[in-house]
Amino acid sequence: MKKSIVTTMLTAIVATTVFTAFGGAVTYAKAETMEETNELILPDENAPIFSDEGAEYLNVPEINLDNDTNLYSEGIQVNTRVAQYRMWRIESKTSAGTSYGAWRNGPSGKGKATLSATNSNTSSRSVSSSISGSYPIGADKIGASLGITIGQSKTYGVSYSINIPAGKRQQIIFRPVYKSTKVVQREYISGVKTKTARTATVKTFSHWDYSFKNL
Numbered sequence: 001m002k003k004s005i006v007t008t009m010l011t012a013i014v015a016t017t018v019f020t021a022f023g024g025a026v027t028y029a030k031a032e033t034m035e036e037t038n039e040l041i042l043p044d045e046n047a048p049i050f051s052d053e054g055a056e057y058l059n060v061p062e063i064n065l066d067n068d069t070n071l072y073s074e075g076i077q078v079n080t081r082v083a084q085y086r087m088w089r090i091e092s093k094t095s096a097g098t099s100y101g102a103w104r105n106g107p108s109g110k111g112k113a114t115l116s117a118t119n120s121n122t123s124s125r126s127v128s129s130s131i132s133g134s135y136p137i138g139a140d141k142i143g144a145s146l147g148i149t150i151g152q153s154k155t156y157g158v159s160y161s162i163n164i165p166a167g168k169r170q171q172i173i174f175r176p177v178y179k180s181t182k183v184v185q186r187e188y189i190s191g192v193k194t195k196t197a198r199t200a201t202v203k204t205f206s207h208w209d210y211s212f213k214n215l
Contacts, residue, residue, distance in 0.1 A: 011072070044078040060156070060205060063181055065093045065145035071188060087188045088137045088198075090145055096180040096201060099207060106172035108215060113165030117172045117210070119157050125187040127176045127205045128153040128187040134198035135185065143181050148204055160210040 068090040104124045109115040119125070129150050131139045143150035164170045180203050187196035 001026070004058045021092075047119060048180060049204055058205070061148050063093075063179065063204060064145065065094075065095070068093070068145045071191075072185075073140050078142065084190045086097040086190070088185045090142070091186040092182075092198065093146065093184075094182050096182040098183075098206060099178050099180060099203065101176040101178065103173045103175045103211075106158070106160075106174055108169065108171035110167075110169045112166035113164050114161055115164055115170065116161040117158045117174065122158050122172075122174075123169040124155050125158060126155045129202060131200055131202050135183070135200040136187075136198055137185055142200060142202065144204060146181060146183070146204075148202075150202065154205070156205065156208070158208055158210075160208075162212050170212050171215055172212050174208045174210050177206045177209050179206045 071087045071089055073085065073087050085090065107111045107115060107116040107121045129143070129148055129152065131142065131150050135142055139150045161186060162170065162172060162173055180201055183200045183202060185200070187194045187198075
């Protein structure tokens with residue numbers, strides 16, 4: 001948190017009474033200025049945000065879209081008379097939008113009440129990345145180029161609340177949102193680029209999409 005010192009200038013009237021030698025009294029009044037200091041506590045905009053979403057939720061991997069200049073061997077000799085080998089290079093990696101997985105059931109409750117989905121009361125929070133299309137260099141090499149492990153299952157946190165009206169029974173539902181990445185692989189024969197290309201699509205977890213249903 002941030003602390004700020006606030007100084008307030010206060011003006012007070014101070015009265016002084018002086019008694020004279022003749023038995024009388026004279027009162028003098030003057031204004032005096034005093035300082036009042038208070039400590040004002042302000043929110044720290046750089047402080048970490050804590051939630052019950054779980055550490056894995058905060059570690060959703062970023063997809064590496066940097067150029068990959070490696071040549072990946074398919075291990076196939078394409079010409080038995082001359083030593084020619086087929087190899088592949090990842091020509092491009094581009095974002096290809098998002099897609100949704102199937103809805104999953106979370107906790108349910110009856111109103112009037114607030115219902116929350118948390119890590120402690122919600123199961124089925126595991127998701128994994130996937131690959132489709134054609135990938136002659138192998139899913140493991142494409143995953144390494146993207147900075148992920150394709151097929152690896154991970155559990156991510158959830159955090160969502162709804163207000164259930166009186167007399168209603170509702171259930172929180174959630175589904176994974178996936179980022180799609182298109183990976184184009186170009187064929188090389190003995191180091192020479194060919195016109196042959198193959199395209200694979202990789203889906204990785206991005207975040208949860210929430211809703212609810214009446215029971």
